[in-house]
Amino acid sequence: MLVVGFPAGAFHANCYVLALGSGGECVIVDPGEGALAPVTEAIGQHRLTPAAVLATHGHVDHIHSAAELADGHGIPVWIKREDRPLLSDPAKGIGPELASAVSGSGLPLDLREPAEVGEFDDLGPLDDTGDVELAVAGLRIRVCHTPGHTPGSVVFRLRTAEGASLAFTGDTLFAGSVGRSDLPGGDVRELARSLRTTLWPLADDTVVLPGHGASTTIGTEKVSNPYFGAGGAGNGGSNE
Structure with a gap:
């Protein structure tokens, strides 16, 4: 699998380009402010054709370039229904x-x-977890609702052909921290529940690709992240 990731803009929000390999279709995850040029460079370098833009949540540092990229390539932006209003009115999400x-x-x-x-809510649930699956660009992406940072925050999970498990956690989980819950729509109890029920049970070798900062693994966070424990404590965390 091809994963190209880079921090974009003044907020250094991580944007990712995912594809099965060079020369095929791809998806773009969280294109925030300043992401247009590096995304364009990545898809040109790897001869990729964008098929969709995916948003882990609706905060402006993650969706600022979404409309420009999507409309420029004639592709949809996928987001959870609760965060859709932030696509056109991002001030609602930050106060x-x-x-x-x-x-x-x-x-x-x-x-x-x-x-x-496209709203993830319109996809049929996979099981009693409520997770849904988006099939796009040859990828099968499990979409897990993880409210707390925003009402519509999600985590994208997928397994590579090589057998690795990836989790694109947006601003729910970072290396050494968790997302803030004090912005409009945030909820510390919901964040704790999301961490406990969705992320803590993942295999230790799951690679975490967060919305800000360096990549990590679930196993590393279990032993070193003071906000990520078996109880899923989300009582602090980053300012992102």
Whole structure:
């Protein structure tokens, strides 16, 4: 599997380009501010054809380039229904004080919804977990609802042809920390539940590709992350 990841923009939000290999279709995960140029470079270098944009959640540092990329390639943006309003009104997700600071830094918040939006909610559940599966670009991506950072936060899980397990955790779990729950729509109890029920049970060798910072593994976080325990404590964490 081909995974190209890089931090983009002033917020250093991680964007990922996923494909079975060079010369085929790909998906783009979390194209935030400043992601357009490096995504374009990656798909050109590997001769890829974008098939979809996937959002782990609707915060502006993860979706700022979503509409431009999706509409430019004629592809959909997939997002959880609860976070869909943030595609066109990202200020709702960060509150007036932070929105004012972001706008003052020069990052526009007057976004538009992409021409085509898919809601993960419209996909049939795989089992009693409520997880759904998105089949796109030859990939089978398990979408797990992990509210707490935002109401519509999700984690993307998939297994590579080589046998590795990957989890794209957005701002739910980082190396050494977890996502904040004090922004509009955040909920510390929901975050704790998401960590406990969705991420803690994963195999220790699952590679975590987070929304900010370095990659890690579930096993590493179990022993070193003070916010990630068997109880799924989400009582602190990053400012992301």
